[in-house]
Amino acid sequence: MQKFYHSVTLDKELCKGCTNCVKRCPTEAIRVRGGKAEIIKERCIDCGECIRLCPSHAKRAVVDSLDALDRFPYTIALPAPSLYGQFSNLEDLNILLTALTRIGFDEVFEVSVAAEAVSAATRRAIREGNYKKPVISSACPAVLRIIRVRFPELIDSILDFRSPMELAARWAKRAAAERTGLSEEQIGAIFISPCPAKSTSMKSPLGTDRSAVDAVVAISEVYPRLLAAMKEIDEPEPVAAAGGIGIGWGSAGGESAGLKNQNYLAADGIENVIRVLEALEDDKIPDVDFVELNACVCGCVGGVLTVESPFIARARLKRLTAKRGAVVAPADGLPVEEIKWDSEIFYEPVMRLDEDISVAMKMLGEIKRLEESFNGMDCGACGAPSCRALAEDIVRGFATEDLCIYRMREKLQSILRNGGTAEKKELNI
Numbered sequence: 001m002q003k004f005y006h007s008v009t010l011d012k013e014l015c016k017g018c019t020n021c022v023k024r025c026p027t028e029a030i031r032v033r034g035g036k037a038e039i040i041k042e043r044c045i046d047c048g049e050c051i052r053l054c055p056s057h058a059k060r061a062v063v064d065s066l067d068a069l070d071r072f073p074y075t076i077a078l079p080a081p082s083l084y085g086q087f088s089n090l091e092d093l094n095i096l097l098t099a100l101t102r103i104g105f106d107e108v109f110e111v112s113v114a115a116e117a118v119s120a121a122t123r124r125a126i127r128e129g130n131y132k133k134p135v136i137s138s139a140c141p142a143v144l145r146i147i148r149v150r151f152p153e154l155i156d157s158i159l160d161f162r163s164p165m166e167l168a169a170r171w172a173k174r175a176a177a178e179r180t181g182l183s184e185e186q187i188g189a190i191f192i193s194p195c196p197a198k199s200t201s202m203k204s205p206l207g208t209d210r211s212a213v214d215a216v217v218a219i220s221e222v223y224p225r226l227l228a229a230m231k232e233i234d235e236p237e238p239v240a241a242a243g244g245i246g247i248g249w250g251s252a253g254g255e256s257a258g259l260k261n262q263n264y265l266a267a268d269g270i271e272n273v274i275r276v277l278e279a280l281e282d283d284k285i286p287d288v289d290f291v292e293l294n295a296c297v298c299g300c301v302g303g304v305l306t307v308e309s310p311f312i313a314r315a316r317l318k319r320l321t322a323k324r325g326a327v328v329a330p331a332d333g334l335p336v337e338e339i340k341w342d343s344e345i346f347y348e349p350v351m352r353l354d355e356d357i358s359v360a361m362k363m364l365g366e367i368k369r370l371e372e373s374f375n376g377m378d379c380g381a382c383g384a385p386s387c388r389a390l391a392e393d394i395v396r397g398f399a400t401e402d403l404c405i406y407r408m409r410e411k412l413q414s415i416l417r418n419g420g421t422a423e424k425k426e427l428n429i
């Protein structure tokens with residue numbers, strides 16, 4: 001697998017060269033050059049923010065289709081907790097889960113069940129003092145990736161637990177293999193996802209050597225088929241097992257609530273997440289035990305592959321959480337000792353200017369000089385998100401000063417004032 005695999009891609013035919021994505025990318029991974037956007041793959045964290053903002057729909061999520069059902073003799077649906085918030089008047093979860101088997105899945109394993117197991121393990125780890133506080137949740141793959149490339153000092157603060165998606169796939173496939181006699185390779189675990197970052201975490205996992213998930217399908221693709229199947233169900237199968245804690249993971253604050261400890265901080269939306277990470281890096285948040293961070297507004301219900309307003313979906317999950325609050329998913333047979341990662345996460349210095357510190361310092365000085373020579377408008381007309389980013393691009397050899405429209409205007413004004421030929425020659429006019 002590629003070191004920097006991505007599930008967010010760009011269709012240059014549709015790109016109009018606007019700078020909406022450039023200005024909002026949290027890792028400054030996008031530039032507009034030659035009238036088209038370009039994604040710097042080393043910096044992209046697959047948060048999907050550019051998909052959400054692109055008016056031309058030029059950014060797309062690369063996920064699997066439901067055709068993945070045909071690749072395996074036996075398939076297991078892994079519904080994300082956020083899926084439950086997509087449907088109005090969902091009083092009985094069994095209707096939704098039964099509908100998944102009606103559209104082609106052989107079995108359903110709720111990711112919410114694995115989420116409850118992770119919550120229990122996290123409560124125990126914090127109570128026993130096994131981690132330096134505050135502990136940062138590892139549930140959001142986009143947050144993991146931004147820490148890896150931008151906040152290396154916080155890597156040791158990450159809770160080294162596998163995601164509920166990953167655990168659900170492992171546990172479900174193992175149990176199904178024992179029941180059916182099939183090998184785990186013949187069983188397809190298919191996650192129904194609210195965001196492209198989950199697809200990236202399947203293709204290029206962090207904290208585990210190989211993902212047990214075999215395909216990631218968008219909620220937006222499954223939704224219409226589920227809706228039709230749910231209308232035909234009179235007597236649903238009693239398959240729902242997850243309680244309120246697991247279901248609550250689908251929206252911001254749900255994971256923290258599962259700790260049954262009020263000493264936590266929860267933030268959602270990538271810009272808010274970055275502010276919290278900066279504060280953590282500066283030791284400005286010393287008095288909390290746990291930090292939950294979700295790249296999407298409202299948490300997973302705000303993912304770009306969902307269909308419902310995140311605010312409406314969050315309200316629905318809140319009602320379901322209250323209704324199922326007393327239910328606890330059975331942990332019998334779940335190998336909870338597998339919750340911890342089996343590999344470490346390492347810093348990826350994609351922001352580093354040069355391996356040689358002396359060269360890097362020299363480049364940094366030149367970047368600062370160039371940045372100060374610009375007018376500081378951060379207008380984005382140059383195709384970079386800021387004057388500082390343009391200065392860095394110039395020093396790295398990826399851009400020229402003439403991309404700054406204010407610098408170009410100054411040269412044109414100089415020509416008009418002086419009638420000089422040298423400037424005309426420089427500008428090719």
